[in-house]
Amino acid sequence: MVTIRDIAKRAGVSVSTASRALNNHPKISQKTRDKIKAIADEMGYLPNYNAKNLTNGVSNAIGVVFPPGEMSSAANPFYVDILMGINRELRPRNGVLSVAIANTMAELAANVSALITQGLIRYFVLLYSKKNDPIIKLLRAQKVAYVVIGDPNADDEKFVNNNNQLAGQKAGEYMLKKFNASRTLFVESEPEQGFERKRRLGFQQAMAAANIPSEVLKISEKGQMKLDDAVAQFLMTRQTIDGIVTADDTLGQMIYQLLWRHLDRSVPLICFNRNRTNNLLMGPSVRFVELYPQSMGAAAVRVLMDPDKKSEIIPFTIER
Numbered sequence: 001m002v003t004i005r006d007i008a009k010r011a012g013v014s015v016s017t018a019s020r021a022l023n024n025h026p027k028i029s030q031k032t033r034d035k036i037k038a039i040a041d042e043m044g045y046l047p048n049y050n051a052k053n054l055t056n057g058v059s060n061a062i063g064v065v066f067p068p069g070e071m072s073s074a075a076n077p078f079y080v081d082i083l084m085g086i087n088r089e090l091r092p093r094n095g096v097l098s099v100a101i102a103n104t105m106a107e108l109a110a111n112v113s114a115l116i117t118q119g120l121i122r123y124f125v126l127l128y129s130k131k132n133d134p135i136i137k138l139l140r141a142q143k144v145a146y147v148v149i150g151d152p153n154a155d156d157e158k159f160v161n162n163n164n165q166l167a168g169q170k171a172g173e174y175m176l177k178k179f180n181a182s183r184t185l186f187v188e189s190e191p192e193q194g195f196e197r198k199r200r201l202g203f204q205q206a207m208a209a210a211n212i213p214s215e216v217l218k219i220s221e222k223g224q225m226k227l228d229d230a231v232a233q234f235l236m237t238r239q240t241i242d243g244i245v246t247a248d249d250t251l252g253q254m255i256y257q258l259l260w261r262h263l264d265r266s267v268p269l270i271c272f273n274r275n276r277t278n279n280l281l282m283g284p285s286v287r288f289v290e291l292y293p294q295s296m297g298a299a300a301v302r303v304l305m306d307p308d309k310k311s312e313i314i315p316f317t318i319e320r
Contacts, residue, residue, distance in 0.1 A: 002045045010043065011036050060094060062086065062301065063121045065135060066101040067128035068108045077275045078248070078293050079127055082149065085297025086125060093305070109134055116142050125300045129153060129194060147304045149296055151194055152311070160299045160312050162291050164195045167316045168202025171245050171270050171289050174318050176210050179268035179285065181243025183213050187255055188247040190218035196247040199272060203245055215241075219251060231255070232262040239263075245270045249288070256286070270318070290317045 008018035013036070021028045021036040022045075064086060066079065087097055098115055102108040112135055115121045122144045126135065129150025136153065139146045147158040175181050186203050188196040200216060207214040217234060235241070235258060244267050246252040252271030259267055266285055274288040292314050299312040 002040075002043045004045075007036060007040050007043060007045055010039050061096045061098040061119065061121050061123075062090060062304070063098050063100055063112065063115045063119070063124040065108070065112060065124055065126045065128075066099065067130075068102060068105045076250075078273055078291075081293035082127060082297035082300075085294035085299075086301055087297075088294070089298040089301035093301075095301075105134060109138055112138060113142075116144060123304050125149065125297075125304065129159070145304060147300050149300060151198075158303050158310055160296050160303055160314065162195075162296075162314050162316050164198035165202040165205075167272070167289050167291075168199035168204075168245075169206045170202075170316075170318060171199070171272070172203040172206025173210075174287065175243045175245060175268060175270055176206065176212065178287075179243055181212065181268060183238075183240050184243040184245070185215050185217055185238070185241050186245050186247075187217045187219060187251050189251065190220040192218065193247075199245075199247055219254070228254075228258060232258045235259060235263060241267060243268050243270075245272075247272055249273050249275045252286075274319075287318055287320055290319055292316070 004018050004022070005015050007022075008015045011018060013021075013032070017028065017032070018036050021033045022040060024033060064083065083097065090096065098119060098121060100108060100111040100115055102111050112124070115124075124139055124144060124146040126133075126146060126148045129148040129152070130136075131153050133153070136146070136148075136157075145158075147160060149160050151161060152159040172184070175184060184203075184207055186200050188200055192200075204214060215238070217231070219231065231254070235255075244255060246255055246269070249271040252269060253275075256269055259265060266283060268285040268287075270287045270289065272289045273291050273293070295314050299314060303309045303312055
């Protein structure tokens with residue numbers, strides 16, 4: 001393995017001069033820096049990022065912050081795919097992941113604070129976007145860089161997102177064109193997330209433009225058995241619904257199973273996001289709005305690391 005000592009010997013300079021040149025120290029002339037970097041490239045030198053970062057007092061890790069709530073959210077395939085995308089983009093940069101996850105906002109803030117002060121992390125990706133977020137206030141106070149996945153909350157905030165409202169509109173138009181739906185339903189969680197609201201607004205826009213009646217069903221995660229009964233009852237009283245769009249594939253799986261179990265009928269269904277581990281949502285009348293979470297994760301790293309880059313919008317597709 002080529003070391004700085006080898007480069008210094010080839011260049012005819014001291015080890016400290018070679019080290020400073022490779023780290024763009026202003027006291028080293030540009031001519032010397034260029035010469036030593038050329039020698040390093042020729043010899044195939046790979047820097048020791050851990051040693052370098054310890055010297056600089058920072059870490060080469062990126063902190064990934066999950067939304068506060070149940071720890072099980074870390075197992076959500078959508079988040080797992082985002083993490084895979086982040087890791088894919090970090091690998092050639094010799095970076096690593098460090099995760100902040102907690103049940104409450106106070107615990108999450110303490111976790112993030114520890115990553116900054118003890119882990120020396122200066123870059124963060126937030127897997128959510130929330131107004132008046134205390135985590136963002138903490139990151140700003142500590143003067144660390146961050147990017148949110150979702151809609152930005154301030155003009156100067158870096159972000160990565162899909163065009164959720166357009167995606168909702170296109171899902172609605174697809175439902176009408178492909179399945180000739182005449183009465184539709186949009187299903188989202190309770191409380192409503194920001195991205196769900198955008199998808200619903202786009203969907204409702206498509207229904208209004210076509211003069212198609214549509215309803216909204218909000219589903220809470222509390223009390224699963226009672227919830228299943230309540231949703232099944234709702235669907236049984238609306239036998240004329242012939243097109244359903246759900247805000248994500250978890251809700252889609254629930255609706256799909258309830259329709260089959262309680263009503264013994266198939267209703268055209270479009271779900272946002274396709275869980276690659278979910279083989280239960282299958283059939284000729286099931287479609288997915290693919291959001292490409294791995295691409296979102298990779299884009300988050302690019303936006304975070306590029307001082308001139310403000311955002312990236314990841315395209316979506318509708319597919320089986």
